[in-house]
Amino acid sequence: MAQVTINNLTYTYPLTEEPALREISIEIQAGEFLAVIGANGAGKTTLCYTLSGFIPHFFRGELQGKILIDGLDTANSKLYEIVEKVGLAFQNPFNQISGSKFTVYEEIAFGLENLGLPRDEIRSRVEWILALTGIEDLAERSPYALSGGQQQKVALASILVMKPGVLVLDEPTSQLDPIGTREVFQVIRSLAHSGQTIILAEHKMEWIAEFADRVLVLDKGEIVRLGTPQQVLSDINLLSSGIGLSRYTRVAHRVNQQKLWPKGQRYPISLQEATEAFGRLLSQEGGSKK
Amino acid sequence: MRDRLSFYILRESPIHRMNPLTKLTLVFSLILLAFLGPVEWLAILLFTTVILPLSFLAHVGREFLSATARLLLPVIGFLFVMQSIFLPGGGTALVQVWVLDITLENVNIAFVNATRILTMISSFLLLLLTTHPSALMSDLARRGVPGPISYTVTSTLQILPQMQVKAATIMDAQRARGLETQGNLMKRIRALLPLVAPLVFGSLVDVEERAIAIEARAFNSPRQKTSLVEIDDRPIDRRIRWGLILVVIFLLGSRLWLK
Incomplete structure (x- = not known):
């Protein structure tokens, strides 16, 4: 059975007319990495809140359809039951710091204290996650005296330390500089390799192309595409849904507009693919000139 | 800080x-x-x-x-x-x-x-x-003081300095747009509104996100909390x-x- 099942989900925020999500159905397998892309306002954040139980337990509104996580029906469960199964990290690293702890070590332990784990278990788990996320050197610092990238890694560690079966990440790097982004994605990469189920809403196509098993495209609250990154991210029609494709794809499209791109060949989505495709193109051209 | x-x-x-x-x-x-x-x-x-x-x-x-x-x-x-x-x-x-x-x-x-x-x-x-504030609060929490009360006290100690930083940023931003913040008492009072409104509304948005963040960390779990320290x-x-x-x-x- 799939770890996450969303069946015919439609959700409308309070005091709004238009649904933010319409008839969403998808199954996510254990260990899968699903990327969710879409323009601003397409429903990415709403989907993340729905998956982590904050809809309908924190934001009210009208929810139809069903979400099952490890067999737990989120609409009929308590939020505290859901958060033990689904971890949520989001954009603003600053607002994810609990504010009641004075060191990073205590900050990461906060969730485990709330779960009532014994002290020894808390210590061993915190030390395990500090090593996994590569922030051992921050352990005794104040969580507020960190850079954005460091804070986001602390926020991630604080969620991961609770060992959620499903990790939901809502644009975790949107407020970070390129260095912070790379640091956070390195953590995400090692999680993906360890078999963690991850659902990531993100704009940065290069990173998605590298990690995701499947890509889901949202437009005005509906699923418009679902497939492998190669299928989805090379589709130039996505530009009309307000999605910025990677520079590799866009360059290939420009070349195609000048009728220089081989017919029927898929656009590249990563540096690796672009190097190969353009390398072939150039060597053919060199060959024809000789 | x-x-x-x-x-x-x-x-x-x-x-x-x-x-x-x-x-x-x-x-x-x-x-x-x-x-x-x-x-x-x-x-x-x-x-x-x-x-x-x-x-x-x-x-x-x-x-x-x-x-x-x-x-x-x-x-x-x-x-x-x-x-x-x-x-x-x-x-x-x-x-x-x-x-x-x-x-x-x-x-x-x-x-x-x-x-x-x-x-x-x-x-x-x-x-x-x-x-240490966290020692005081975890001791009180252990003795049955409700979590939200000790959270409010310790988080205030941490968040107030952050609010000061934010207020200074907003002040700088408004000054950069030509708002007069120096001068006599009336000028200073008039300069307060463009500071207070973004600070208050911004803080309300922050509060919602922070509430989500601590909920996501099982803050309202009915389990008996333990303490690291x-x-x-x-x-x-x-x-x-x-x-x-x-x-x-x-x-x-x-x-x-x-x-």
Whole structure:
């Protein structure tokens, strides 16, 4: 059975007319990495809140359809039951710091204290996650005296330390500089390799192309595409849904507009693919000139 | 930045080792005795023979004195001026200032009130100087104080300095757009609105996100919370607490019986 099942989900925020999500159905397998892309306002954040139980337990509104996580029906469960199964990290690293702890070590332990784990278990788990996320050197610092990238890694560690079966990440790097982004994605990469189920809403196509098993495209609250990154991210029609494709794809499209791109060949989505495709193109051209 | 609102100074001393609840009991005992004790001069006696020696025993005497002076001198000065001039009732005039008599009785009242405030503030200061806020809160949480209450206290200590930083940023941004923030009182008051509105609305958005973040970390879980930090509660702590309670009952009772 799939770890996450969303069946015919439609959700409308309070005091709004238009649904933010319409008839969403998808199954996510254990260990899968699903990327969710879409323009601003397409429903990415709403989907993340729905998956982590904050809809309908924190934001009210009208929810139809069903979400099952490890067999737990989120609409009929308590939020505290859901958060033990689904971890949520989001954009603003600053607002994810609990504010009641004075060191990073205590900050990461906060969730485990709330779960009532014994002290020894808390210590061993915190030390395990500090090593996994590569922030051992921050352990005794104040969580507020960190850079954005460091804070986001602390926020991630604080969620991961609770060992959620499903990790939901809502644009975790949107407020970070390129260095912070790379640091956070390195953590995400090692999680993906360890078999963690991850659902990531993100704009940065290069990173998605590298990690995701499947890509889901949202437009005005509906699923418009679902497939492998190669299928989805090379589709130039996505530009009309307000999605910025990677520079590799866009360059290939420009070349195609000048009728220089081989017919029927898929656009590249990563540096690796672009190097190969353009390398072939150039060597053919060199060959024809000789 | 982090230490701005926390008075805590890490030192090795018997007072630092004392359980937070014991110190809290001490603070409230001192305050009760200073305000309701059998004799008026008890407040100054408690300050000089209990609080001050304890601050030196805790190795924070210097910091204690300077913080007490900074916090209290303006308040006590104001109190003296107001009470010795404006309290009604005649008596022995000490000095005459313009049409006002400064009487011995009023100076006396002002002195008693000042020493009571001194005892109250300085005993709290001693607690804060020697107790880490998170130790105090986890100890109280362990004893059944609801999580949201201890969370509110500790998070305020952390978030207020962040709000100050944010206010400064908004102020700079508004100034960059030509808002006048310097000058006379009216100008300054008028400059407050463009500061307060973004600060308040921005903070409301932050509060929602922070609520989600702590919910995501099982804050409202019905499970019995545990605590990472281990806080000593030795038999001697318990004995001190009971001793303090008995002293308070005895001294307050003596006041009733003696009447």
